Amino acid sequence: MSEIPGVDPSVAPSGPGCAECDAAGGWWFHLRRCAQCGHVGCCDSSPAQHASHHAKDTGHPVIQSFEPHESWFWSYPDNQLYERGPELAAPDHHPLDQTTPGPEDRVPADWQSHLHY
Numbered sequence: 001m002s003e004i005p006g007v008d009p010s011v012a013p014s015g016p017g018c019a020e021c022d023a024a025g026g027w028w029f030h031l032r033r034c035a036q037c038g039h040v041g042c043c044d045s046s047p048a049q050h051a052s053h054h055a056k057d058t059g060h061p062v063i064q065s066f067e068p069h070e071s072w073f074w075s076y077p078d079n080q081l082y083e084r085g086p087e088l089a090a091p092d093h094h095p096l097d098q099t100t101p102g103p104e105d106r107v108p109a110d111w112q113s114h115l116h117y
Protein backbone atom coordinates (compact mmCIF):
# COMPACT_ATOMS: atom_id res chain seq x y z
CA MET A 1 0.00 0.00 0.00
CA SER A 2 1.38 3.39 -0.90
CA GLU A 3 1.82 5.84 1.94
CA ILE A 4 -0.32 8.94 2.09
CA PRO A 5 1.38 12.01 3.54
CA GLY A 6 -0.19 12.95 6.85
CA VAL A 7 -1.97 9.63 7.33
CA ASP A 8 -0.73 6.92 9.70
CA PRO A 9 -3.27 4.06 9.76
CA SER A 10 -1.49 2.34 12.68
CA VAL A 11 -2.20 5.06 15.28
CA ALA A 12 -5.21 4.53 17.54
CA PRO A 13 -7.51 7.44 18.41
CA SER A 14 -6.57 9.44 21.52
CA GLY A 15 -9.81 8.63 23.33
CA PRO A 16 -13.61 8.60 23.14
CA GLY A 17 -13.99 12.40 23.31
CA CYS A 18 -12.32 15.66 22.29
CA ALA A 19 -8.94 15.67 24.05
CA GLU A 20 -9.00 19.39 24.91
CA CYS A 21 -12.69 19.50 25.88
CA ASP A 22 -12.25 16.50 28.16
CA ALA A 23 -9.29 18.23 29.80
CA ALA A 24 -11.17 21.52 30.23
CA GLY A 25 -14.64 20.21 31.04
CA GLY A 26 -16.10 21.36 27.74
CA TRP A 27 -18.55 19.74 25.37
CA TRP A 28 -18.79 19.17 21.61
CA PHE A 29 -21.21 18.64 18.77
CA HIS A 30 -19.38 16.23 16.45
CA LEU A 31 -15.92 14.64 16.69
CA ARG A 32 -13.05 14.45 14.20
CA ARG A 33 -9.94 12.33 14.38
CA CYS A 34 -6.50 13.39 13.19
CA ALA A 35 -5.34 10.78 10.67
CA GLN A 36 -1.70 11.37 11.52
CA CYS A 37 -1.46 11.26 15.34
CA GLY A 38 -4.91 10.04 16.43
CA HIS A 39 -5.89 13.28 18.21
CA VAL A 40 -9.66 13.41 18.68
CA GLY A 41 -11.03 16.95 18.53
CA CYS A 42 -14.36 18.69 18.16
CA CYS A 43 -15.78 19.87 14.83
CA ASP A 44 -16.07 23.41 13.48
CA SER A 45 -19.70 23.66 14.61
CA SER A 46 -18.62 22.93 18.19
CA PRO A 47 -17.96 25.86 20.55
CA ALA A 48 -14.18 25.32 20.70
CA GLN A 49 -13.35 23.87 17.22
CA HIS A 50 -10.41 21.85 18.56
CA ALA A 51 -9.95 19.63 15.49
CA SER A 52 -9.18 22.60 13.25
CA HIS A 53 -7.01 24.21 15.93
CA HIS A 54 -5.05 20.96 16.18
CA ALA A 55 -4.46 20.89 12.42
CA LYS A 56 -3.36 24.51 12.44
CA ASP A 57 -1.08 24.10 15.47
CA THR A 58 0.58 20.86 14.33
CA GLY A 59 0.39 20.99 10.55
CA HIS A 60 -1.30 17.60 10.52
CA PRO A 61 -3.27 17.83 7.28
CA VAL A 62 -6.03 15.20 7.32
CA ILE A 63 -8.95 14.37 9.61
CA GLN A 64 -11.54 11.62 9.49
CA SER A 65 -15.00 11.88 10.98
CA PHE A 66 -15.15 10.14 14.36
CA GLU A 67 -18.95 9.83 14.15
CA PRO A 68 -20.65 6.42 13.82
CA HIS A 69 -21.50 5.48 10.22
CA GLU A 70 -19.31 8.25 8.78
CA SER A 71 -16.06 7.38 7.04
CA TRP A 72 -15.22 10.56 5.13
CA PHE A 73 -11.89 12.31 5.30
CA TRP A 74 -11.14 16.01 5.03
CA SER A 75 -7.84 17.39 3.76
CA TYR A 76 -7.07 20.88 5.06
CA PRO A 77 -4.38 21.70 2.46
CA ASP A 78 -6.60 20.47 -0.40
CA ASN A 79 -9.74 21.96 1.19
CA GLN A 80 -11.46 18.83 -0.03
CA LEU A 81 -13.70 16.03 1.20
CA TYR A 82 -12.89 12.42 0.35
CA GLU A 83 -15.73 9.91 0.70
CA ARG A 84 -13.35 7.16 1.71
CA GLY A 85 -9.72 6.53 2.47
CA PRO A 86 -7.44 4.10 4.25
CA GLU A 87 -8.77 2.10 7.17
CA LEU A 88 -7.42 3.61 10.37
CA ALA A 89 -6.75 1.75 13.62
CA ALA A 90 -9.94 0.93 15.54
CA PRO A 91 -12.16 2.29 16.90
CA ASP A 92 -13.23 4.49 13.97
CA HIS A 93 -16.00 6.27 15.84
CA HIS A 94 -16.87 7.39 19.37
CA PRO A 95 -18.80 4.98 21.64
CA LEU A 96 -22.37 4.45 20.44
CA ASP A 97 -23.77 5.32 23.87
CA GLN A 98 -22.11 8.74 23.79
CA THR A 99 -24.68 11.45 23.08
CA THR A 100 -24.57 14.05 20.30
CA PRO A 101 -23.86 16.68 21.43
CA GLY A 102 -21.77 15.19 24.19
CA PRO A 103 -20.81 14.27 26.73
CA GLU A 104 -24.33 14.26 28.13
CA ASP A 105 -23.48 15.57 31.59
CA ARG A 106 -21.63 18.65 30.27
CA VAL A 107 -23.99 19.82 27.50
CA PRO A 108 -25.89 22.99 28.51
CA ALA A 109 -29.64 23.22 27.96
CA ASP A 110 -29.15 26.04 25.43
CA TRP A 111 -26.42 24.20 23.49
CA GLN A 112 -27.85 25.08 20.10
CA SER A 113 -27.17 28.78 20.69
CA HIS A 114 -23.46 27.98 21.17
CA LEU A 115 -22.89 26.30 17.80
CA HIS A 116 -20.93 27.90 14.97
CA TYR A 117 -22.55 28.00 11.55
Ligand SMILES: [Zn+2]
Nearest residue numbers: 018021042050
Ligand atom coordinates in the same frame (compact mmCIF):
# COMPACT_ATOMS: atom_id res chain seq x y z
ZN1 LIG B 1 -13.04 20.34 21.81
Ligand SMILES: [Zn+2]
Nearest residue numbers: 034037039060
Ligand atom coordinates in the same frame (compact mmCIF):
# COMPACT_ATOMS: atom_id res chain seq x y z
ZN1 LIG C 1 -2.56 15.23 14.75
